[in-house]
Amino acid sequence: MIIYVATLIVIVVIMLALIAVFSKKLLSAIIASGFVSLGVSGLFFFLQAPDVAITEAAIGAGLSTAIFIIALKKVKKGESKDEE
Amino acid sequence: MNIFNNAALLIGVPLLFAFSIPLFGLISKELAKWVTLLTIGFNASFSFYILFAHKYPTMVVMGNWLPPFGENLYIGPVAAFLVFVISMIGLLIAIYNLWAIKKGDVIRFSVLFLMFTAGASGIVLTGDIFNLFIFMEITGISSYALAAFGPERRALGGAFKFLVVSSIGSTLYLMGVTLIYTQLGTLNIAEIAARINQTTPGLLTFAGILIISGLAVEAELFPFNGWVPDTYTGAINGVSASLSGIAAISAVYALFRIAMTVFGKSGGAYVSTYGKIDLMALIALLATATVIIGELSALSQKNVKKMLAYSSMAQMGLIAVGFSIGNKLGVYGGIFQLVNHSIAKSMLFLIVGVLVAVGVGENIDDFKGLWKRNPFLTLTFSIGAFSMLGFPLFGGFWSKFSIVAASVQRGGWYDFIIGLVLFASVVEAFYYLRIVAYMFASDVELPKVKTPITPAIPIFILAVSIVAIGIFPQIVGTFSAQAAGELTHKMSGYILHVIPSIAAH
Amino acid sequence: MRNDTPALVKRITALSLITILLIGFFLAFKEMPKGSAVNVNQRVSRLYVMKNVETATKMMENGKFFAKGIKPLRTDVPYTPITFGKSKNLEDGAANVVTSIVVDYRGFDTLGEVTVLFLAATGVAMLLFGKEKKRKNKTEPSLIMYVGTRISFAIIFLFGIYIFVHGHLTPGGGFPGGAVIASGILGLFLGKNGYKPNHLGLKVFESLSGMAFVIIGLTGLFSVHSFLANFLPTGVIGDLYSAGFIGLIYIAIGMKVGAELSAVVNSMIVDVEEEWS
Structure with missing residues (x-):
């Protein structure tokens, strides 16, 4: 049973990773990469590494996504200043 | 098995002070710089003690677990000598930083510089292939941040390029380590080295290529060195000096510790590696390409820093050629050239830093008539340039001479390689001599400039050591010869000192 | 790669590099012996026996460390199962x-x-x-x-x-x-x-x-x-x-x-x- 769930997660993760690489908008790329981390943390859990899963969920899906978004916001602020 | 656990202080003390520098920084900015200086000074004196007064090869056992099980540091002839060189150059650059770093976040800069030096010594000391990765990350992350330090915008671009390329490099290295771990179930360098022939050859070759490409990023070999010119030019001069003087040593060490000790076959006139292709030959090809591309690109540069950056790349190629010849004389020449390169190139960058700060500038045209403006910096710059191009009576002569001699000894297609390298040396001589000629011969009349005292101290010491090595090559030569012995005989030089019982299996 | 290279060229280069890496991994894993065919004694380090400095020093003093009679896996110490909440003074003592x-x-x-x-x-x-x-x-x-x-x-x-x-x-x-x-x-x-x-x-x-x-x-x-x-x-x-x-x-x-x-x-x-x- 778990193998089917895991396969499904792998497929979804690969698709999300492709979205993150090919999307034109940076925001959607960041969010897709956050979901990649979430899926990978699920896979770690199935591979019996719960501690790695916790770390991946907290850092990969939570903190680094937030930091990327903050950085993106700052970059956009700088761009609009240059245009003015 | 000779255990000297107190040598763990070489890593422990810098870590302790790196964590506490923010607290010292609350008192004063100057204090942070002095703490860095004194801590690196402790490392320098402790490694001096190990090199001259303590018996080595010796080993440090971490956490009271013996090597194949826990982690260890191995202090053989190579590590003892290179840690001493790294700490001494770090100490001199720290003295320069006392004068050069005044604006910006001085406290955090001191933390990063201290950990950069300690991480480089960690790479040289460690006896564990994953621990090597950790120290690579420590050195790498601090060098990205250091390279981005400074008021100029170009620093950020260079540092970002360095960050991206270097992160990909360390990922490749980690993949290679994983592949080896699936085969042997161990991460200890000595044990992997002893059992490397138990792996399947195809997998071993793939892992080797991954690891070598990962390490070649920091060692500035050809397809992986696109970051070099921008990063060196963009960074402030003290950082460029430490990148070429300190990071270079640890990168070359890591590359050839893996290629020669881990993958190498022991016995025979020269070292070759297990697997479907010979990694040493691969490195020789990359290194030759690096030398030629580096020297030819340096020729057309108008900016001295960029020229030094390309020259640094070419020198790393030359060092790698020396090591990859694989016989004892070649490795001897490689280590000798490595030390010469770090001394001379860090001195040249420091001189450019002083020249920029006193208002001379960093373009080749600014160097015209420098002899009349400031004889001290002109003389030291000329000494560095002569050592770089291997002039007799300067340090670089002996090392280049032994690399050429070693390749003649090895023969075969190395004759062809050394022909190309010698051609590149002619190019190198041309562009260094051009600057020297500009400095002495031009009759431009410009006001004199004074040399500040603090940065003059490290420059003077480095210049004196170049001349001293040129006149008495045995200062470096004896240690290089011991180190070459360790690298070319992996069983008696490395493995048996770490795991003596391996002979019984 | 320079800044003015077209985006398509960059992507194709990146994809081909990744494909080469994947092919390399595939070939490498194909060469790897299957789980059942592996001799555990060969894959797991045989030296994972003398872990502690003290034990090893003692055995060295007794002249046992290099002796040929010692089996790769220790048999001289009887195996005792570890019980949660009871076993004391283990080598490490962490349940995780x-x-x-x-x-x-x-x-x-x-x-x-x-x-x-x-x-x-x-x-x-x-x-x-x-x-x-x-x-x-x-x-x-x-x-x-x-x-x-x-x-x-x-x-x-x-x-x-x-x-x-x-x-x-x-x-x-x-x-x-x-x-x-x-x-x-x-x-x-x-x-x-x-x-x-x-x-x-x-x-x-x-x-x-x-x-x-x-x-x-x-x-x-x-x-x-x-x-x-x-x-x-x-x-x-x-x-x-x-x-x-x-x-x-x-x-x-x-x-x-x-x-x-x-x-x-x-x-x-x-x-x-x-x-x-």
């Missing part, structure tokens, strides 16, 4: 095997990892150094957000502390615990415009917890003569006060990682004016 590998056997790596994180946080803070400007956001977060983040912060904080204090008993440890705490602090930032943590406190906390890790290591060096060696009794497996110094180290790591990641979030979120001239 991952923890005992990460902190005890390979504690030096963990010290390095903590340093890597510390350096990354320091580098970020160094690059974004300057005089702080007042933050002005276009929208004020709603009251629900404000109250909700404050309430959930207490729970998240407590959970983070639980994770790192129980690192040697349950999955988790210093890194996840610290990351959880930092994500709680990120919530506080989102909940109120112009939220300011105590900068001096964060700095001091970060430094002291990092120094605590190294000092624990140095205590090992001066008491057991080995850097980062366990110098405390290992206790009964499953107890909170067991596994020697693992608990202490995980508390130090947890506090350090939490403070560092919060500092990263803080230095990213705050707008500064650069001071170079």
